[in-house]
Amino acid sequence: MGSQIWLRGLCFLVCIFTCSFFSVSSQTVAGNVSVEGTVFIDGKTSIGKIDKDFICATLDWWPPEKCDYGTCSWDHASLINLDLNSNILLNAIKAFSPLKIRLGGSLQDKVMYDTDDNKEPCKQFVKNTTEMFGFTQGCLPMYRWDELNAFFNKSGAKIIFGLNALAGRSIHSDGSATGAWNYTNAESFISYTVKKNYSIHGWELGNELSGNGVGTRIVANQYAADTISLYKIVQNIYNGAETKPLIIAPGGFFDASWFKEFIDKTGNSVDVITHHIYNLGPGVDEHLVEKILNPSYLDVRLILSETSKIPSRVLQHQQLPGLVRQEGLTTVAGTMYLDQLGMASAYDTKTYCRQSLIGGNYGLLNTTTFVPNPDYYR
Template identity: 35%
Template sequence: KLRSHRATCGMQAFRNAHEGTPLINPASGGSSSSSSSGRRRSSRTVGTRLLWSFVVLSIAMTTLLTTALVYRIDAPGEQPMMASLFEMMNGALVEGEDSCPEGPACKLPRRKAISTVIVGERMISTTNENFVCVTMDWWPKEKCDYGHCPWHNSSMLSINLDHPLLRSAVSTMAPVVLRLGGSLTDHIIYEVPSTSGKPAPPCKPIRPSKTDPLGFEGGCLTMARWDKLNKFCKDLGCQIVFDLNLAGGYETKESDPWWRGGSWKGSNVKAFLEYTRASEYPILGFELGNEVDVRHGVGAHVPTKKVVSAFVKVSKTIKDLWSTAQVKPLLIGPDSSVFDMEWYLEMAVELGHHLPMVDVWTYHIYSLGPGSPLLNPNMTDHMLNATKLDSLHVTVDKTREFVQTLEDGGNKKFQLWCGEAGGAYNSGRNLYTNSFISGFWFLDQLGTMAATSHQMYCRQTLVGGFYGMINITTMHVNPDYYTALLWTRLMGRKVLTATVNETRYYGEKDAPEYVGKMLRVYAHCTHRWFLN
């Protein structure tokens, strides 16, 4: 339940700044204007293209900050947004106690904030042309977390690909990358006969299981459905990245459902690749396995040597099948559940002279923690606290260091992708990762990833769960869709320096504990086609 906070002084401040402008509910997907009183900004422009991107993104992020000032969240099982969250806000709620008769925000110390933004000409990073990627998952409607079952018919196996609102949402984002994968990737078989004449394996639907670590067994992709998914992207202007089954090619044992042994049996994967090549589908890339690393795997723990063995075999198959193609699909992985530097280096060493066959290194991140209100009661704090937003750098700096280490060893240039990010794991959380407040972490994470040598960022999900950018019930878009669309339209490949120097003056009491920058600024040159 979202409702307006009765902080009279905060609302009065907004009325003074925006006479006649209604306040917007954070869950509604609307936006509000904001003034920059109390802040002085200076910037050194580098041309019209930079100016467009910088101004619009700054407005978007300032809008997020100001709108959040006058709302709190009361959801079942949640702690309400307290005055401490108002204390975190930069340049907050202003003048005089006479206009502030009641409410927790009125207890804040008076303060001023001065922010200077300097945008430089130096390029610090480049992204792919399609930086924002969206995902579709395998989860069936029976998938539930913390008493909620938010997936409905959003699975790539069952969603209505002809729904006009879905098609409109995807085509509006075009060109966009659609990543097809998820936790059940390593359960899926492909109903396709091999070129050697071996019949297709039996096609069993995904169904609940009491013994499987993920709670489900079975799963099958028919070639008729694969054809429809490819036609969907051909019609609407998306490129497919498809996650292949790795762990399913190894032996299992009942006593340890995470264990994988034996040699990799990849005949079904090979048959699927053969069918895809024969159909001349323009696949951008193939991932191999989903969160099956030996220490942090969610559905399986596959030893590093066995992961590498599967990668070598799939790489050879792709190379052979696409030998005459102008462009071959990328080989992408390992899609671990967390970035474990030790394990990634271990995999790189095991690859040895095969290392260049990997085109893209990927990992997954859910920086907000679990979606459970009981396990994670302070999710609002994770979205709004600048220090916690800055903690993302602990991970992204390590990933950049890893890729740089490989390249310094004389290897080719590798791409680095955030292969899956949905904010809160286990399906997200209702009224948070599907509402306006989600933009606080999402837009900031896009900016951080782009500025730290990530070429692509895949948002979990396009549709499905509580973190979907499209509501599966109504098929109307959620607020984060507009964030992704704004980024896609405005933010070009070249990332520039953006420095923020902030001076704050707080009252002596109840000063906030955070040390991060509340004004989040990222600068890109914009797309030429946007200006044209």
């Protein structure tokens, strides 16, 4: 993990030598003339604070049949079929000790949990282009949940689980989802998790349903009411526990008015505010390399400065874009990854979740071999 050690070394040097200077010589690169300058680092002043376990990664639900832009890049990287017996995967997670892992993604709002209250057959996702996100409803068997938790316990990972927030709602042709959240299945799932003594760092409600949403959307006041319901469920089920999992929401794209209303109405019932950004879009752009290496294109401080106005009592985490869907870009992607990590920390983001740990052509680990990609070492 050479690059990671280098980063830690840089922090150490800045702390020791509170004032550092770097001279830059004049040169011409690709027709652009750079001038000599000096960079001053004031090690006495911090511009942001992060959690000790700032780095986070995600595991998704996408089945092998998930294909985009001519490639089917998820293979067996789903929470349902991931090889939990891989020592490479186990050791890759252990190396971060602890690594926050967010379990969720687009299909999480179509997942049922096969607890005692579930009266439907526990069927897996089936490709169907007429369905939202192109797949039917899926199901998490409890034996698989047991297997996942045994693996996470061995790895020392901190788990954030994304709950299905669309249960019980009606989805309309205009893209809106109405009605209150039916939390019965989620409540049963949380109860099962507590009875099995599984450690959960946080319960997150929904995926990309804020603002205009992706696939569908929920208005802020209803989402707030549902988050309060989740808070009450967790308080009740974890009654007497020394520590309780964090209540996390909404896990969607930042919309200033939507987020403001949501935060105002949830009050102290939410611990962590989460938002997603995809600065390079879906990653199919043929000019990705040029954009990644263009400082002005990477400058998304406007988005981050807006989210920094969220009350300081609320933590934040951020999802790295699904940024590389072209072969040969994994090293270049690290340029953006480091830029985003630094920028996010400057705007008081406490945890930064990389989409993904594995799968989708942009994972920290190779989808088939689990061998770390270059970004893993960044």
